Amino acid sequence: MSSVASLGRPLESLRLGPGYSALGERFIELRDPSPLPDPYLIAFNPEVAALLDFDPREAQRPEFLRLVAGNARFGPIPSFAAVYAGHQFGSFVPQLGDGRAITLGEIENGAGARYEWQLKGAGMTAFSRFGDGRAVLRSTIREYLASEALHHLGIPTTRALAIAGSDEPVYRESVETAAVLSRVAPSHVRFGSFEFFHYRGRFAEVKELADYTITRFYPELLDVPEPERYATLLREIVERTAQLVARWQAVGFAHGVLNTDNMSVLGLTLDYGPYGFIETYDAHFVCNHSDDAGRYAFDRQPGIALWNCRALAAALESLVSKERADEVLTAYEPAYRDAYLTLMRGKLGLREVRDADAALIEDLFDVMEAAHADFSTFFRALSQLSVTSTPYDDVVANFFQNRAQWYEWQQRYRERLAAESAGDVARGPAMLRVNPLYVLRNHLAQAAIEAAQLRDYSELERLHAVLRAPFDEQPGCERYASAPPIGTAAIEVSCSS
Secondary structure (H helix, E strand, O other): OOOHHHHOOOOHHOOEEEEEEEEEEOOOEEEOOOOOOOEEEEEEHHHHHOOOOHHHHHHHHHHHHEEEEEEEOOOOOOOEEEEOOEEEEEEEEEEOOOOOEEEEEEEEOOOEEEEEEEEEEEEEOOOOOOOEEEEHHHHHHHHHHHHHHHHHOOOOOOOOEEEEEEEEEOOOEEEEEEEEEEEEOOOEEHHHHHHHHHHOHHHHHHHHHHHHHHHHHHHHHOOOOOOHHHHHHHHHHHHHHHHHHHHHHHOOOOOOOOOOEEOOOOOOOOOOOEEEEEEOOOOOOOEEOOOOOOOOOOHHHHHHHHHHHHHHHOOOOOOOOHHHHHHHHHHHHHHHHHHHHHHHHHOOOOOOOOOOHHHHHHHHHHHHHHOEEEHHHEEEEEEEOOOOOOOOOOHHHHHHHHHHEEEEEHHHHHHHHHHHOOOOHHHHHHHHHHOOOOOOOOOHHHHHHHHOEEEEEEEHHHHHHHHHHOOOOOOHHHHHHHHOOOOOOOEEEEOOO
């Protein structure tokens, strides 16, 4: 790529390194992306460009398009696909790996933070099995929007840099067109990365991967003597996982496929497939239509995440004794509970801790479920409830046909607010700051997808802009805060979505 000095920090100025690939070919397959024929740029995220320290105007260059389409790589830096294993729907699969993702390299920004630039949909690798290594426009848009939506909700996640498209046909349930997502994260190491080596008895590689993870992402643990260092690493991952799932539950986000190969050792939301935000509240909401048993239902996510942490602990047993691992795993439930209750108290405008809060919250969800209340709009409306008004003078009651059930809970809530002298003036605005007005509802994503399939990317851009400020009322954007219009067909999503 030729240098373009007029653009400030051009692509050529990026500080590049091999990152994870420096571990060698036991951990990766060196693999160039498969070029995307006649590519075009569909979406670009200048916020993520800023993370990587390059000028957003670089997106206008053909060199940038070639990179994000998988038609080029960073000079001498080898691109690669990582190998891993995983428990999928509870069953162990001994070899998975990046079947359609290829990492171009690692970029260090001016602040010293490092990010892997990964292409999803970049073609076949040694781990593609029977797949074609491609992604379709539909799934690529869904991940682009969801990862950015979660980031702006304050939830740890991979980030989306760009989408490149092509008219190349890709065969899924029907014929669709190809697309490549550029996503970035400090690391894409997964629980399954450790499982791959553990179940082959390759314990030296387990230790090498653990040392890499500690050195790069948990350097404070280098001062901890072995073997406690690895137990402490496990505890850090367990607690980050618990806190991540608590954040999902607090905004009504269902991941859909919580296999161990989709679990990040950094506590990031990783690999968006058949995800969904709860609309009409249903504790047993299943967003993946192929999850017939409901293993990954919304209310099961906290328990499944703990199950996955146990699987990671098993994969580290050459470094951490089972007895010590069992001790570490007991940190999950209090970490989850503390994070979840703190978030829910914020959603309810409660500043102080009370023992009965968990029951108050649980009973509220029972009331919401019985009334089929919309998750996001309910909590926004609750911020308008005045403790100085009469109990029967509130807009929230409009969510309920059985208002007696609501008024009973509302009375307990008013008493709880009164116990800490929570006035309306400060409480209402504080609740609006933590209860999003805009979440990525499936019908909104689908509208952006259908327009993009006709080469109209304006709805994708508008929706992305709205999701960047999810807590702020945005004039003219009322439809983005609403449930789908009556008669809107239900949207089914699966792992290909």
